[in-house]
Amino acid sequence: MAEKKRIDEPTGTETVGHEWDGIEELDTPLPRWWLWTFYITIVWALIYTILFPAWPMVERATAGVLGWSSHGELNKELAAADAKLLPIREAIGRMPVENIPNDPKLLQAAVAGGQSTFKVYCVQCHGSGAAGGKGYPNLNDDDWLWGGDINAIHYTIEHGIRNPDHDATRLSMMPAFGRDGILTPAQISNVVSYVQLISGQGKASKATASGAQIFAENCVSCHGTEGKGDRAQGAPNLTDAIWLYGGDRDTLIATVTNSRQGVMPRWGNRLDPATVKMLATYVHSLGGGEATVVAAAEPAPVAGGAENVAP
Numbered sequence: 001m002a003e004k005k006r007i008d009e010p011t012g013t014e015t016v017g018h019e020w021d022g023i024e025e026l027d028t029p030l031p032r033w034w035l036w037t038f039y040i041t042i043v044w045a046l047i048y049t050i051l052f053p054a055w056p057m058v059e060r061a062t063a064g065v066l067g068w069s070s071h072g073e074l075n076k077e078l079a080a081a082d083a084k085l086l087p088i089r090e091a092i093g094r095m096p097v098e099n100i101p102n103d104p105k106l107l108q109a110a111v112a113g114g115q116s117t118f119k120v121y122c123v124q125c126h127g128s129g130a131a132g133g134k135g136y137p138n139l140n141d142d143d144w145l146w147g148g149d150i151n152a153i154h155y156t157i158e159h160g161i162r163n164p165d166h167d168a169t170r171l172s173m174m175p176a177f178g179r180d181g182i183l184t185p186a187q188i189s190n191v192v193s194y195v196q197l198i199s200g201q202g203k204a205s206k207a208t209a210s211g212a213q214i215f216a217e218n219c220v221s222c223h224g225t226e227g228k229g230d231r232a233q234g235a236p237n238l239t240d241a242i243w244l245y246g247g248d249r250d251t252l253i254a255t256v257t258n259s260r261q262g263v264m265p266r267w268g269n270r271l272d273p274a275t276v277k278m279l280a281t282y283v284h285s286l287g288g289g290e291a292t293v294v295a296a297a298e299p300a301p302v303a304g305g306a307e308n309v310a311p
Contacts, residue, residue, distance in 0.1 A: 145229075179259070
């Protein structure tokens, strides 16, 4: 090949000695600046692999002599952010939850922090807009099952709904009237007709008259003589148009037959007290929160929760 090399007359550049159908390749040297740039990148790559994490191994990468990592930088930034927010979090932790709305600065911080917490832990059930869905309450309206003041909401979030491992959990149990053989299918059909009547979905009939008697014998102890519910027992109002699982006839029959036993986790053992307070403040601020009853006693374990917080 060396014997075929020659100097190209027009350019004065030596050829590489290859020829394809009369076409030859010039052995044009690379620009000196490009070569130096290339050598510098090689040197930089070697230095980088020594100083920083670079080479992947089975379980980790090489650490680098500087000990730098993106995780470490992130942790520093998070620690700095936490340190900046620490005084506010401590103030929220010290303040009774019912007093937070009275402090504009703490209220703003609590709502913002609660909203962030809600997006992480609550949207899976209640939705990103807190509108809920079938079996998951809408947190934006003012229809509360166990009470919508900030203390009741805080208690529900802290202790959860129907957590069998926790004595202070919110607890209400509706019998499975059909599955447990308490009522016959015909009786269930009649009592559902009565519920539809008092909720404005039907007209009076022989079925509703029979259902009224069945309701008086089996349901008034929780839902009241007029079917308006009882917050102390977590019994919903059956006379309005808000239904957690649905108010159509088939769904009501299924509810009376098999009962509903929705569960909400208790967040008191998963989140710190300040975060629980912020979450309660955010939920209370969504539009349906009720004024705090100053003289209200601490809720008993069997009372509690809000329809707008848990099924």
